Amino acid sequence: MDFRLTPEQEQLVAAATRLATDRFAPRAFTWSSFPWENAKILAEAGFTGITIPASDGGQGGSLLDAVLVMEAVSKVCPHSGDAVQATNFGAIRQVAAFGSDRVKREVLPALLGGEALVSVGMSEPEAGSALTELTTAARYDGDDVVLNGQKVWNSHGPEVTHVVVWCRFGPRTRDIGAVVVPVDTPGFTRGPAERYMSGEQHCALYLDGCRVPGEYVLADSDALRRMMTIFGVERVGNAVRALALAQAAFDQAVEHAKVRKQFGRRLCEFQGIQWKFADMRMQLDAARMLVYRAACNADQTGVPDPAEVSVAKAYANEAAFMVTNQALQVFGASGYSTEFPLEYLARRVRGWMIAGGSVEMQRNRIAEAVFGERFSQRAPEPSTS
Numbered sequence: 001m002d003f004r005l006t007p008e009q010e011q012l013v014a015a016a017t018r019l020a021t022d023r024f025a026p027r028a029f030t031w032s033s034f035p036w037e038n039a040k041i042l043a044e045a046g047f048t049g050i051t052i053p054a055s056d057g058g059q060g061g062s063l064l065d066a067v068l069v070m071e072a073v074s075k076v077c078p079h080s081g082d083a084v085q086a087t088n089f090g091a092i093r094q095v096a097a098f099g100s101d102r103v104k105r106e107v108l109p110a111l112l113g114g115e116a117l118v119s120v121g122m123s124e125p126e127a128g129s130a131l132t133e134l135t136t137a138a139r140y141d142g143d144d145v146v147l148n149g150q151k152v153w154n155s156h157g158p159e160v161t162h163v164v165v166w167c168r169f170g171p172r173t174r175d176i177g178a179v180v181v182p183v184d185t186p187g188f189t190r191g192p193a194e195r196y197m198s199g200e201q202h203c204a205l206y207l208d209g210c211r212v213p214g215e216y217v218l219a220d221s222d223a224l225r226r227m228m229t230i231f232g233v234e235r236v237g238n239a240v241r242a243l244a245l246a247q248a249a250f251d252q253a254v255e256h257a258k259v260r261k262q263f264g265r266r267l268c269e270f271q272g273i274q275w276k277f278a279d280m281r282m283q284l285d286a287a288r289m290l291v292y293r294a295a296c297n298a299d300q301t302g303v304p305d306p307a308e309v310s311v312a313k314a315y316a317n318e319a320a321f322m323v324t325n326q327a328l329q330v331f332g333a334s335g336y337s338t339e340f341p342l343e344y345l346a347r348r349v350r351g352w353m354i355a356g357g358s359v360e361m362q363r364n365r366i367a368e369a370v371f372g373e374r375f376s377q378r379a380p381e382p383s384t385s
């Protein structure tokens with residue numbers, strides 16, 4: 001076990017930091033929509049599809065490489081982290097892992113080039129944490145598949161070009177699968193653009209007799225476990241972004257505490273402030289190690305371990321919430337002002353405690369690993385006796 005990065009990984013971090021500082025920093029914190037031009041810059045720099053095999057147009061790198069790039073970029077420009085997420089960790093991984101030759105030919109190159117954007121359509125009005133209650137239906141019709149249903153909370157929904165729609169091909173849990181749907185497919189419509197508390201856009205999606213080629217089906221049976229395992233990569237992305245934004249807030253607060261004076265002393269001379277920083281540092285270190293562990297072990301075994309991912313995500317989400325909140329406090333009123341980035345960092349990390357599976361659902365998963373037992377969350381069937 002060696003906790004230091006290799007020289008190659010150090011170089012990767014330096015290259016990603018340089019790119020973010022030179023190209024993304026000037027517009028950081030000003031985006032109100034998906035940063036398309038930064039996605040293209042990432043593609044040109046070889047920072048998209050980092051974990052996707054070179055044979056599919058990716059970089060053939062490791063999940064830890066992707067994590068390091070995400071951390072470096074998001075620290076400088078959180079919105080550019082959206083582009084790193086979309087082109088490395090999000091639904092693109094489902095497309096790369098399960099896509100047919102046709103999907104890899106027709107959809108994947110544009111996603112990797114930053115010219116197209118895919119989101120995941122999992123959540124429905126009655127299926128949030130209880131994902132397996134999703135009702136969006138898929139049925140084969142000749143060479144096509146036809147979809148009917150509704151999705152909600154779709155991140156960047158107003159701007160995406162494709163959606164990986166999680167749907168069911170039959171009544172059983174084992175019938176849950178996924179289909180890639182281009183947004184220009186007849187029968188596909190979007191609800192009005194709405195915004196999360198962080199300002200990011202989302203919208204509802206409607207599928208009304210939406211017909212796509214059967215080759216756009218990613219999975220149609222016995223796939224939920226495999227799909228969730230790949231979704232673990234999305235959760236690693238979520239966790240490292242939370243970590244990166246918290247680190248950014250921490251770094252700014254350190255600099256502020258070194259210069260801001262009250263009572264004739266710098267803030268960093270007050271023990272009450274020092275202990276805040278000690279607590280923040282402990283949380284950041286622990287979160288980083290858990291995220292890196294989940295990524296490194298995924299690189300060894302080929303897939304992320306679901307329990308390690310849940311530990312990393314829940315811990316990093318809550319650490320980021322705590323750290324950004326304390327960093328904001330150190331800035332006093334300027335931390336709470338919209339003129340400075342602290343309040344955005346605090347608002348942004350809050351959402352990741354819910355997105356990608358809430359911290360409570362991660363705890364359910366961790367408890368199953370602890371006890372080596374699966375605990376159904378469903379209400380017991382009413383007794384017939």
Ligand SMILES: Cc1cc2nc3c(=O)[nH]c(=O)nc-3n(C[C@H](O)[C@H](O)[C@H](O)COP(=O)(O)OP(=O)(O)OC[C@H]3O[C@@H](n4cnc5c(N)ncnc54)[C@H](O)[C@@H]3O)c2cc1C
Nearest residue numbers: 120121122123128129153154155351354355356358360377
């Ligand atoms: C920023 C953001 C981005 C998102 N992006 C997307 C996206 O791109 N695509 C998409 O499909 N969805 C997306 N979502 C939706 C997200 O996946 C859901 O919000 C999440 O799964 C929780 O579902 P829910 O909101 O319906 O809450 P509910 O499932 O109604 O849960 C409400 C509360 O109850 C808790 N709870 C529920 N069941 C249990 C249980 N068994 N044990 C303990 N606690 C429980 C939850 O943890 C939560 O705190 C996004 C959400 C956010 C906030």
